[in-house]
Amino acid sequence: MSSSELKNVGLKATLPRIKILEIMQKNRADHMRAEEVYQALREGGEDVGLATVYRVLTQFEDAGLVIRHHFEGGHAVFELNEGHHHDHLVCVKSGKVIEFTDPVIEERQQAIAKKYGFKMTDHTLIIYGVSSEYQDNED
Amino acid sequence: MSSSELKNVGLKATLPRIKILEIMQKNRADHMRAEEVYQALREGGEDVGLATVYRVLTQFEDAGLVIRHHFEGGHAVFELNEGHHHDHLVCVKSGKVIEFTDPVIEERQQAIAKKYGFKMTDHTLIIYGVSSEYQDNED
DNA sequence: ATGTATGCAAAACATTTGCACCTGG
DNA sequence: CCAGGTGCAAATGTTTTGCATACAT
Secondary structure (H helix, E strand, O other): OOOOHHOOOOOOOHHHHHHHHHHHHHHOOOOOOOOHHHHHHHHHOOOOOOOHHHHHHHHHHOOEEEEEEOOOOOOOEEEOEEEEEEEEEEEOOOOOOOEEHHHHHHHHHHHHHHHOOEEEEEEEEEEEEEEEEHOOOOO | OOHHHHHHHOOOOHHHHHHHHHHHHHHOOOEEEEHHHHHHHHOOOOOOHHHHHHHHHHHHHHHHOEEOOOOOOOOOEEEEEEOOOOOEEEEEEOOOEEEOOOOHHHHHHHHHHOOOOOEEEEEEEEEEEEHHOOOOOOO
16 A cells, blocks of 8 residues: 555655555556656546646655656656666667666766766766667668 | 858758857857857847747757757757767756766666667766865755 | 748647645544 | 645746748858
8 A cells, every 4th residue: 555655755645646656656667757647547537637746746756756857858757766776778769768777887977976076966877779679670 | 160060961051050050169168058049149149039049959959060968957958069979967056067978888888788689879877966166065 | 033041929848836625634 | 623735727938830021042
């Protein structure tokens, strides 16, 4: 039950919040836009407004439950924060997203921030490419 | 003169295009928003519309003259494409941007894409942090 | 001249906010 | 019950587009 997770982060367990958290958990593999979460709610028969979806996702972000990303395309995508940091490999043909981490890269990033006198707070690495299934398809 | 650079990429050398390219070249160190380019034009006494700024920057991107980035904040920033790839270190306090490249990271990225069967087309690495001048300021 | 580029205003999106009403603890 | 949460509609900020006019070649 997701209501306890909400209370743990200091949020009242309201129906919209519970449903939105469930949707994010059910779609762990995806990186969803606010609009997509809204659609999922409506398909589930829930009568929640889009404005609430935005408000709740922002609260979830502040609470550390989700992470907001700015990939290409003028809109944000959200994913469940599962604690472990990772980077992204995005297929430019299919939109498929693979998550990975590389200790060498992590370490180099720390070193670079330090070299320039920065205290690193966060970082984003996105590799864009063509996944194997699409490499032979000449569009 | 920037008109020849425009013709080289197949764009007619019109006044708005020339002026916008000059502004991008003059502000090499910055990553400018469309609105900022527009302001710079007006300050230079040029009567160019914001819509044209967007159209021209998009054409420049298609022509490979500039690169469009989506840092945080719901808007795109543009920088002159100087050929050499680099990543970004962004100060979350001041907005200052430092460019860098790290051969170890570059190589690891190639390796990771390969490992997942991807043909890498591009990548973006942004390190967010607090630059030295801001680290002692407790807001 | 003539097809393309531009300016302006309106449209299209993504996201936020004001406010009256509803709901969870 | 009552503070906080929600829905709706309207506001905001960014980027795109339609169309009549202006310009580069």
